[in-house]
Amino acid sequence: DQQVKQNSPSLSVQEGRISILNCDYTNSMFDYFLWYKKYPAEGPTFLISISSIKDKNEDGRFTVFLNKSAKHLSLHIVPSQPGDSAVYFCAASANTDKLIFGTGTRLQVFP
Amino acid sequence: EAGVTQFPSHSVIEKGQTVTLRCDPISGHDNLYWYRRVMGKEIKFLLHFVKESKQDESGMPNNRFLAERTGGTYSTLKVQPAELEDSGVYFCASSQVQGSYEQYFGPGTRLTVT
Numbered sequence: 001d002q003q004v005k006q007n008s009p010s011l012s013v014q015e016g017r018i019s020i021l022n023c024d025y026t027n028s029m030f031d032y033f034l035w036y037k038k039y040p041a042e043g044p045t046f047l048i049s050i051s052s053i054k055d056k057n058e059d060g061r062f063t064v065f066l067n068k069s070a071k072h073l074s075l076h077i078v079p080s081q082p083g084d085s086a087v088y089f090c091a092a093s094a095n096t097d098k099l100i101f102g103t104g105t106r107l108q109v110f111p
Numbered sequence: 112e113a114g115v116t117q118f119p120s121h122s123v124i125e126k127g128q129t130v131t132l133r134c135d136p137i138s139g140h141d142n143l144y145w146y147r148r149v150m151g152k153e154i155k156f157l158l159h160f161v162k163e164s165k166q167d168e169s170g171m172p173n174n175r176f177l178a179e180r181t182g183g184t185y186s187t188l189k190v191q192p193a194e195l196e197d198s199g200v201y202f203c204a205s206s207q208v209q210g211s212y213e214q215y216f217g218p219g220t221r222l223t224v225t
Contacts, residue, residue, distance in 0.1 A: 036216075045216070046214070046215070093212055099154075099156060101155070103151070103152055104153075
């Protein structure tokens, strides 16, 4: 039973536009959420996170939104750049170091 | 500062053989984690070391998998005997502080069992 779901396996966005990646979760005990970015042949790299007590966290071009009532979070990238092309993983934790990941969304940013 | 390193980068073995994966965490990181990603699926937690002690091994799939971290530095993950379903990418990650959700991942070891 998958607790973190990324239902869009891929997303294609034009450079300069907004990229929106979505993630749903089922476990109401999750108290921390993270987004990781992964390039081919590399390990995932931490991108941005949000605590369950917040509904928004912003870091430069990246903003994560959390909707606890809907058990949904999203990552917004504005403006999108070709270097953002990668696989993005949503992850969650329930007050432990154990991260529960989704299956990833492949983002392609084209010129 | 060197990142998390993993060896080998690729391994191809036959069913029934033994393979040992190695992970060197970032220097000074007491917390070390192993994860696995089977083709196209989610990255799954296997276990968590704090120094040389296993803090959480709830994700270890079965007793064919043995993880060690002698001396609290590098870690090994041994699969014996390997089965076809063990194929995937094995990631190691480390963090300095327990409870820090920001984990630093290595490049992974791609294991193929034929």
